[in-house]
Amino acid sequence: MEVAVRIAQAQLAAARRTRREVPADPLIGLLHNSPAWTYSVALHANPGHPFDPGRVGPAVARLREAFGNERKRLSIELVQEASPGLAEEIVAAGLAVVDRPPLLAMRSETVEAQPAPPQVRIRVAHDRADHDLVNQIVAIAYDSAQLRTDFPVDPSEGGSVLLEWNGAPVATASWLAVADGIAEIAGVGTVPAFRGRGLGTLATRAAVLAGRDLGGVRLPWLTPGDAGSERIYRRLGFTTVGTAVHLGPKH
DSSP states (O other), rough: HHHHHHHHHHHHHHHTTSEEEETTEEEEEOSSSSSGGGEEEEEEESTTTTGGGGHHHHHHHHHHHHHHHHHOOOOEEGGGGGGGTHHHHHHHTEEEEEEEEEEEEEEEEEGGOOOOTTEEEEEEOOSHHHHHHHHHHHHHHTTTOOOOOOOSSSSSGEEEEEEEETEEEEEEEEEOOBBTEEEEEEEEEEOOTTTTHHHHHHHHHHHHHHHHHHOOOOOEEEEESSSSHHHHHHHOOEEEEEEEEEEEEEE
């Protein structure tokens, strides 16, 4: 439970550095300038501490309005162990549980570099031109042209790795902003024509190593999108430290 709470607190601290805040105690909305709604999120404003159930309904209403004014879907992410009972109150306020994936984490010091196949080159995105390639891969992998982020100049604010197959960029993975040595691994993607070749595993490992060596990430964490990606992450050494709860509007 302690690790899960630390991750929730670090997620909040990191997100607050790059997003506009919408106070809505016991929640906080964090709006990103990107038009893609997936980069904006609401979190528990004080993970690891009790909340007033009577304030949840008005908080959800406030966030619905703020996100709606920017034409963004309200998405709330919680760590169950850091906010016990909060998800149930949010559901009572009219939202629904969209997903409940395991919260996976590992100690980065346990990860060792492994040689890549001869046709694969792995490198860190060092400038905006490299980051443009990262954005292109993510857009293709997730089939969304809106999934673009700005180049993080300081590795403590995040970074990405690029995988090239005979010189062509085909896969990527990123670490996000670092807080207390903790950072999320995200944006793991491979262009469709090159899937099934182990590139997602290579990219995830490379992001963990680069985040550790460049950004000081000691505890990388993530939530798998499906059973296949979960198997990849567990093979790398990620283990369950809690449960994430993702909530959004009822369909």
